Amino acid sequence: MAEGREPPPRAELPELMERTARGDQEAFAAVFDAVSGPVLGVVRAVLRDPAQSEEVAQEVMVDVWRSAARYDPARGSVLGWALTMAHRRAIDRVRSEQASSDRARRVALLDHTPAYDEVVEEVENRLDRERVRRCLRGLTERQRQAVTLAYYRGLTYREVADLLSLPLGTVKTRMRDGLIRLRDCLGVTA
Structure with missing residues (x-):
């Protein structure tokens, strides 16, 4: 959150998302201030690693900017939408890390498998x-x-x-x- 700037009330977030969808950077800054903290909290709860959590939270906020036009106020709040994106992205990172670890383990096993029985x-x-x-x-x-x-x-x-x-x-x-x-x-x- 930018210093000296208060997050907007939640009631204003749908309007700010509409403006963000039209490319309004100031509106996005206000959305960012309102949701980035909770987004980081959700991501950190899943990943536990502070550096990865910050990286994933940043990716989520970029997604919020890029996909602002897809936000539908009839389907839920801006915060709920952003937190859903954050949770999914964090789970994807966990799965990706696990798959990478599994691949590395399989490669290591292949390297140690004798060429004969x-x-x-x-x-x-x-x-x-x-x-x-x-x-x-x-x-x-x-x-x-x-x-x-x-x-x-x-x-x-x-x-x-x-x-x-x-x-x-x-x-x-x-x-x-x-x-x-x-x-x-x-x-x-x-």
Whole structure:
């Protein structure tokens, strides 16, 4: 409300709206003084955020100016009309903010969704490990020992030979035979 200016009596508001509809800026200033406070109060009650409330209240007052010609005194008071606009605009802002928040949440979930099904991957890994264990049990003790040292402990053929006190050729033969049996057992094609 402008300083030193009293809001007009409510009885004068319909006439002021008529003049506002014809572009009378002084009439709109009087309407503004009369309804902007209550408009801000309604908006603030819905939004609770002071900065957003002021923004929405300002938008409502611009709408009052632009749509003054649509005001119908037979359908209610100027204040009631403006407050209805304010309440609707505030609810629209809440819905818009909620939709924006929901979209952001969905995008965040999509960003964190793995490109594959982790459960299926884990089950397949367990089944593969079990098949390998079963096939390892099908090797001779010497083959299993050589394969285990080389593949599960990460030793070279030379290190396996030294650890088992065997010639390198013997370790290579055990490894080759053991790997062939594993390949056949697992159904791997060469």
